[in-house]
Amino acid sequence: MAGITFGEEGSVPGTSQAAGDAGQNLLKGILSAPTDADAAKRISTGGAELKKMAEKGSFAINEAGLQAYLKACDKFLGGFDYWRGQLQRLTQPAKMGGSEYAKKVADFNAKVAGGDDQALLPNLQLMYKGIEDAKAALQIARKNYRETEEAHNITFAKITKELDQQ
Structure with missing residues (x-):
């Protein structure tokens, strides 16, 4: 996480455990999150959490880090709309045949795609909100x-001026 500083306002960068936790919570599990x-x-x-921390001044990032993230x-x-559309199509049970088993499989697949809070589509939407906030x-x-x-440049300029006057 080069170029990122976490911490309470005015603290030494990188010393706030809570700030690091927020970043880790965001990044942890991105690959597995839809499932x-x-x-x-x-x-x-x-x-x-990252948004709240940034608003409080507890999170800073340089230009290189910003661009990477x-x-x-x-x-x-950018890919959200495509994948949401694909998953939306999967929420409709596929025509898999007329047997009771085929209907159960089709209904199960539709439920996995969007049938409850554990499904792919709601998880994707949760991720979208988190990435937007990030x-x-x-x-x-x-x-x-x-x-x-x-602020550091101003302080450094003052120190330099004082040293030059000595």
Whole structure:
């Protein structure tokens, strides 16, 4: 996570366990999240936590880190409509034959795609919200980084001026 700083406002970057947890919650399980409701919830919660932290000034990111993470967020968000559409089609039971077994399999497949809170479609939508929040957090965190960098530059300029006057 190069270029990212987590921590309470004014603290030493990287020392806040809670901030690191938020980032880990977001990233943990991204590959398994569509098939794992808990992982999808972690992504959603992690994105929301990152956004709250960034709004409080507890999360900062430099330009290189921002661009890398935005690229990943945009890739997911850009493909969302396609995959949602594909999953939406799967929520309708397929015509698999007239036997009772075929009907049960078709109904089960439709349920797996979108039939309850554990299904693929709701998990994908949870992930979308988390990634959207994470993207917003990244934008805020970049602003936080710039403000911190500017404050350090001002302080450094004052110190340099004082040293030059001695």
